[in-house]
Amino acid sequence: xxxxxxxxxxxxxxxxxxxxxxxxxxxxxxxxxxxxxxxxxxxxxxxxxxxxxxxxxxxxxxxxxxxxxxxxxxxxxxxxxxxxxxxxxxxxxxxxxxxxxxxxxxxxxxxxxxxxxxxxxxxxxxxxxxxxxxxxxxxxxxxxxxxxxxxxxxxxxxxxxxxxxxxxxxxxxxxxxxxxxxxxxxxxxxxxxxxxxxxxxxxxxxxxxxxxxxxxxxxxxxxxxxxxxxxxxxxxxxxxxxxxxxxxxxxxxxxxxxxxxxxxxxxxxxxxxxxxxxxxxxxxxxxxxxxxxxxxxxxxxxxxxxxxxxxxxxxxxxxxxxxxxxxxxxxxxxxxxxxxxxxxxxxxxxxxxxxxxxxxxxxxxxxxxxxxxxxxxxxxxxxxxxxxxxxxxxxxxxxxxxxxxxxxxxxxxxxxxxxxxxxxxxxxxxxxxxxxxxxxxxxxxxxxxxxxxxxxxxxxxxxxxxxxxxxxxxxxxxxxxxxxxxxxxxxxxx
Ligand code: GLN
Numbered sequence: 001x002x003x004x005x006x007x008x009x010x011x012x013x014x015x016x017x018x019x020x021x022x023x024x025x026x027x028x029x030x031x032x033x034x035x036x037x038x039x040x041x042x043x044x045x046x047x048x049x050x051x052x053x054x055x056x057x058x059x060x061x062x063x064x065x066x067x068x069x070x071x072x073x074x075x076x077x078x079x080x081x082x083x084x085x086x087x088x089x090x091x092x093x094x095x096x097x098x099x100x101x102x103x104x105x106x107x108x109x110x111x112x113x114x115x116x117x118x119x120x121x122x123x124x125x126x127x128x129x130x131x132x133x134x135x136x137x138x139x140x141x142x143x144x145x146x147x148x149x150x151x152x153x154x155x156x157x158x159x160x161x162x163x164x165x166x167x168x169x170x171x172x173x174x175x176x177x178x179x180x181x182x183x184x185x186x187x188x189x190x191x192x193x194x195x196x197x198x199x200x201x202x203x204x205x206x207x208x209x210x211x212x213x214x215x216x217x218x219x220x221x222x223x224x225x226x227x228x229x230x231x232x233x234x235x236x237x238x239x240x241x242x243x244x245x246x247x248x249x250x251x252x253x254x255x256x257x258x259x260x261x262x263x264x265x266x267x268x269x270x271x272x273x274x275x276x277x278x279x280x281x282x283x284x285x286x287x288x289x290x291x292x293x294x295x296x297x298x299x300x301x302x303x304x305x306x307x308x309x310x311x312x313x314x315x316x317x318x319x320x321x322x323x324x325x326x327x328x329x330x331x332x333x334x335x336x337x338x339x340x341x342x343x344x345x346x347x348x349x350x351x352x353x354x355x356x357x358x359x360x361x362x363x364x365x366x367x368x369x370x371x372x373x374x375x376x377x378x379x380x381x382x383x384x385x386x387x388x389x390x391x392x393x394x395x396x397x398x399x400x401x402x403x404x405x406x407x408x409x410x411x412x413x414x415x416x417x418x419x420x421x422x423x424x425x426x427x428x429x430x431x432x433x434x435x436x437x438x439x440x441x442x443x444x445x446x447x448x449x450x451x452x453x454x455x456x457x458x459x460x461x462x463x464x465x466x467x468x469x470x471x472x473x474x475x476x477x478x479x480x481x482x483x484x485x486x487x488x489x490x491x492x493x494x
Contacts, residue, residue, distance in 0.1 A: 003029065004021060004025060004026045004029040004030070005029050005030055005033045005171050005172065006171065007026075007174065008174055008175065008223060008224040008225060008228045009072065009075050009174055009175050009223060009224075009227075009228040009231050009232060010227055010228060010231060012026055012074055012075045012174055013069075013071070013072065013073055013074060013075055013116075013231075016059060016060075016063065016069070016073055016074035017063070017069055017073065019063070022056070022060050022074075023055075023056035023057070023059040023060050023063075023073065023074030023118075024053060024056045024057055024060055026056065026074055026075075026076060026174075027049075027052040027053050027055070027056035027074075027076050027118055027120075028053070030052065030076040030120055030172065030173060030174065031047075031049040031052055031053070031076075031120065033170075033171065033172040034047055034049075034120050034121065034167075034172050034173070035047070035049075036172075036494070037145075037170055037172045037494045038172075039494075040143065040493075040494035041142060041143050041144075041145060041166050041167070041170060041172075041494060042124060042139070042140050042141065042142050042143060042163075043078070043123055043124055043142050043157075043162075043163040043164075043166040043167040043170070043172070044078065044120075044121040044122060044123055044124060044163060044167070045081050045089075045091060045093065045121075045122050045123070045124050045139045045163070046081075046088065046089055046121055046122045047120060047121035048088055048119050048120065048121045048122070049120070049121075051088070051118060051119040051120075052076045052118040052119055052120050053118070054118070055076075055113065055116070055117065055118025055119070056074055056076070056118050058116075059073045059074045059116050059118075060074075062116075069116055070114065070115035070116030070117075070235075071115045071116070071231060071234060071235050072112060072115035072116045072117035072231070072232065072235050073115070073116030073117075074116060074118075075116070075117045075118070075174045075175065076117070076118045076119075076120050076173065076174055077112065077117050077118070077119065077120065077173055077174055077175050077176055077177065077232075078119075078120050078121060078122075078123045078163065078164060078167045078168075078173040078175075078176035078177070079109055079112075079119050079121070079122055079123060079176070079177050080122075080123045080125055080161055080163065080164050080176065080177045080178055080179060081093060081122035081123055081124065081125060081163070082125060082128075082129055082179050082209055082210045083106040083108060083109045083177060083208060083209055083210075083219075084102040084104060084105065084106045084109075084208040084209070084210070085102065085105060085106070085109055085119070085122065086102055086103060086104055086105040087101060087102075088101065088102075088119075088122060089101050089122065090102050090122065090210070091122075091138070091139070091336075092125070092127065092128045092129070092210040093124055093125045093126065093127045093128070093136075093137035093138055093139055094127045094128055094138050094336075094357065094358065094359065094362070095138040095337060095356065095357050095358075095359070096330045096335075096336050096337045096353065096354070096356075096357025096358055097210075097330070097335060097336040097337070097357075098138070098336055098337060099336055099337075100335050100336040102208070104208060105208060106205075106207060106208025106209055107205035107207045107208055107240045107242060107243070108177065108204050108205060108208070108209065108219045108236045109177070109208070111235055111236055111238065112177070112232075112235055112236060115235040117235070120172075120173055123161075123163030123164050123167060123176060123177075124137050124139055124140075124142045124162065124163030125137060125159070125160045125161060125162060125163055125164075125184075126159040126160035126162065126184075126361075127358075127359045127361065127362050128210065128212055128323070128327065128362050129160040129161075129179055129181055129184055129210075129212045129217075130160065130212065130323070130361050130362055130365055131159040131160050131361060131428070132156075132158065132159045132160070132183070132184075132187060132421075132428050132429075132431040132432060133156035133157075133158065133159045133162065133416070133418065133421065133422065133428065133431075134156060134157055134158070134159045134160070134162030134163070135156070135159075135418060135419075135422045136159075136160075136359055136360075136361040136362070138359055141154070141156075141418055142157045142162040142163050142166045143155075143157070143166070143418070144156060144157040144158075144162075144165075144166055144169075144191065144192060144415055144490075145157075145166055145169055145170040145192070145490035145492075145493075145494065146169065146191075146192060146193070146415060146457055146458065146490045147490070147491070147493065148455035148456055148457055149455055149456035151455070152493075153417045153418075154417065154418045155191075155415040155416065155417055155418065155457070156191065156415050156416055156417075156418055157169075157188055157191060157192055157415070158187045158188025158189070158190065158191035158192065158411075158415065159184060159187070159188060160179070160181075160184040160188075161176070161178035161179065161180075161184045161185055161188045161196075161222060162188050163176075164176035164177065164178045164185075164188065164222045165178075165188035165189055165191060165192040165194060165196075165222060166192060168192070168194045168222050168223060168224060169192035169193055169194050169489070169490060170490060170494070171224075171489070174223075174224075174228075175221060175222065175223035175224070175228055175232055176221075176222045176223075177219060177220075177221065177222070177236070178196055178219070178220055178221070178222040179209060179212075179217060179218065179219050179220070180196075180198035180217075180218050180219075180220060180435075180439065181212050181213050181216045181217050181218075181319060181439060182216065182315050182319060182432045182435060182436045182439045183410075183411075183431070183432040183434075183435025183436060183439065185197065185198045185220045185222055185447070186198060186410050186411075186435045186445060186446065186447040186460070186462060187410060187411045187431060187432065187435055187447070187460075188222070189222055189410070189447040189448075189449075189460060190410035190411045190447045190449075190458065190459065190460025190462075191411065191414065191415040191457075191458065191460075192415070192458060192490075193449045193458030193460075193486065193488060193489070193490075194222060194223065194224060194449065195222070195223055195224070195225055195226050195228070195229050195446065195447065195448050195449065195477065195481070196220060196221065196222040196223070196229065196446065196447055197220050197221060197229050197233060197444065197445070197446040197447075197470065197473065197474065197477075198218050198220045198438075198439070198444065198445050198446070199218060199220055199233060199237060199444050199470050200218075200247065200442060200443065200444045200467050200468050200469075200470065201215075201216070201218055201245070201442030201443075202218075202245050202246055202247035202442070203218070203233075203237045203238075203247055203251075203444075203470070204218060204219040204220065204233075204236050204237050205219075205238070205240035205242065205243040205246050206218075206219070206243050206245065206246075207240055207242040207243045207246075211322075211326040212319070212322070212323055212326065213318065213319040213320075213321075213322035213323055213326070214245075214322055214326060215245075215318070215322060216315075216318070216319060216322070216439050216440070218439075219236060220233060220236070221233050221236060225481060226258070226446075226448060226474055226477045226478045226481050227255060227258060227478070229446070229474065229477075230254040230255035230258055230474050231255045233254060233470065234251055234252075234253065234254055234255060237251045238251050247468075249468065252470070252471060254470055254471055254474055257471055258474060258475060258478055259475050259478070260296055260475060260478040260479040260481075260482050261296065261297055262293060262296040262297040262298040262475065262476060262479050263297035263298075264297070265297065265298040265299070265404045265405065265472070265476070266298065266299050266300075266301050266402065266403040266404050266405075267290070267293045267294075267298045267299070267300050267301065267403060267404070267405055267406070267407050267476070268301050268302075268303035268399050268402065268403035268405070268406040268407070269290060269300060269301070269302055269303065269406075269407060269408075270303050270304065270305045270308065270399070270406060270408060271302060271303070271304055272304065272305050272306065272308040272309065273305075273308065273408045273409070273434060275412065275433070278412070279412060279413055279453075281414070281453035281454055281459065282409045282411075282412060282413065282414075282453075282459060283409075285409065285450040285451055285453075285459045285461060286407070286408070286409050286461070288450060288451065288484070289407050289450060289461040289480055290407065292479060292480050292483035292484065293407060293476060293479055293480065295479075295483060296476075296479035296482075296483070298476070298479075301402060301403050303399045303402060303403060303406070304395075304399075305392075305395040305396065305399060305437065306395060307388065307391045307392045307395050308392075308395070308437055310388045310391075310392065311392055311433075311436045311437040311440060312429060312430070312432065312433055312436055313385075314385045314388045314389055314392065314440060315432070315436045315439070315440060316368070316429060317368075317372050317381050317382060317384075317385035318382075318385050318386070318389065318440070319365070320365040320366070320368040320369035320372065321369045321372050321373050321382055321385075322369070323362075323365050323366065323369050324365070324366045324367075324368075324369025324370045324373065325369070325373070327358075327362070327366055330353070330354065330357060330358075331349075331350050331353065331354070332349045332350060332352075332353030332354075332357075333349075336357070337353055337356065337357045338353055339352035339353040339355075339356045339357070340352070340353075361425070364425065372385075389440050392437055392440050392441055393440065393441040393442070395437075396437075396438075396441045396443060396464070400466045404465075404466070404469075404472055405463055405464065405465050405466075405469075405472050405473060405476045406463070406464040406465075407461065407462070407463055407476070408434050408461075408462045408464070409434055409459070409460070409461065409462060410434060410435065410447040410459075410460035410461060410462040411431055411432075411434060411435070411460065412430065412431065412433055412434065413431075414453045414455065414457035414458065414459055415457050415458075434462055435462065437464075438464045442467065443464050443465060443466070443467060444464070444465045444466075444467070444468075444469060444470045444473050445462060445463065445464045445465070445473065446462070446463050446473045446474065446477050447460040447461065447462050447463075448460060448461055448463070448477040448480050448481050448484070449461075449481075449484060449486040449488075450480065450484050450486065451484060451486060452488055456488075458486075458488065461480055461484075463476045463477055463480075
């Protein structure tokens with residue numbers, strides 16, 4: 001039998017349905033791959049082999065009984081440890097939530113279990129999803145399975161969904177969930193040569209997802225190819241009355257409508273994304289992407305998104321502002337850690353718990369957020385940022401009167417060496433320069449692998465679509481996937 005861990009979502013689901021192998025065999029193979037790789041990659045905070053096996057046994061029994069199988073039947077996945085999972089520790093990679101075992105299941109994870117998927121474990125991430133390299137986790141760095149040619153230095157898997165990207169690219173999970181506030185699905189996907197889509201804001205319920213910046217947070221799939229992303233997004237998405245911002249719209253059948261024929265489609269190339277001093281390999285992969293989309297029938301149109309340069313500063317006001325409010329709930333009373341010094345009062349407990357429980361990056365964001373929301377500075381920073389956010393969204397609205405989808409690089413560089421950017425927060429924040437604008441506008445956006453750079457590291461291409469047009473984004477992604485022929489994998493060293 002071929003190694004079952006070589007298979008992605010569609011191949012596993014179809015193989016289980018046909019009886020080529022059982023779901024329990026698949027779960028067993030992935031559990032073994034996780035156990036072998038995790039000491040080296042640190043992609044999982046906890047592993048849950050029994051969950052994967054139990055879900056698989058249920059699928060095998062359903063098949064034996066002739067029942068119909070779900071869209072993810074028999075597929076073992078990793079769950080980013082930002083999704084609350086009933087009975088399984090949920091930490092957001094923070095010390096303050098260490099030991100927190102939810103009594104409830106997030107809507108997105110529940111939908112995946114309902115579709116027949118099983119959980120291999122909870123994946124590591126940047127603490128509270130704040131970061132671009134996974135170095136802010138309280139549970140240690142995730143090590144990317146990718147190495148540059150002739151260089152064994154440990155590289156970042158991207159962030160914040162770095163456990164997800166590392167696990168998918170190392171082929172130790174069939175796919176994984178991610179969340180994206182400013183790029184956390186797309187940038188790690190680009191760094192590791194996999195595909196990931198952040199749908200339109202509101203497509204996936206935020207209920208039971210640890211909140212970072214609620215007006216930006218969206219869940220989405222990270223998988224081996226575009227088809228697998230479409231299948232998994234269908235399982236994750238859908239209206240949820242428990243999330244006030246959930247979209248009350250039917251979930252389209254994205255996977256069955258996939259097509260790489262882009263005849264009649266207009267692709268916008270925003271000139272503001274061509275940064276001075278852009279990495280030549282990144283610029284070249286962008287040109288390749290333009291050529292592939294024209295080959296698929298699309299017309300290429302030069303467009304302008306004039307407020308692009310304000311996107312990062314705007315994001316780094318709005319996201320910390322919302323984070324400072326969302327993270328006020330971690331006070332030592334309700335969840336996880338409690339630090340109550342001898343003879344201390346309530347205020348001391350709050351201070352001690354938060355001082356011990358949050359990492360440096362999280363504290364930095366809480367302080368920035370509290371400052372921009374303070375009475376004296378609210379109008380100068382927060383109100384102003386909201387106005388600029390509207391202008392950024394308007395840039396996209398105007399562009400989408402002329403084009404159907406927008407193509408850019410996903411990130412300004414390939415995966416950097418761990419430690420290289422961690423001393424300078426601004427350097428780290430610059431990694432999201434291409435992904436943040438679509439987040440501020442709530443638009444669907446995806447990263448697909450484009451090729452390798454001169455050091456043999458993956459580069460991603462980024463597609464941004466109109467609100468609710470995940471299909472347009474997925475189809476353009478498929479057109480790139482078919483033409484890029486990206487088949488590179490990290491060489492196994494773990
Ligand atoms: N890297 C960005 C940040 O640190 C985005 C993170 C995310 O999308 N969760 O905020």
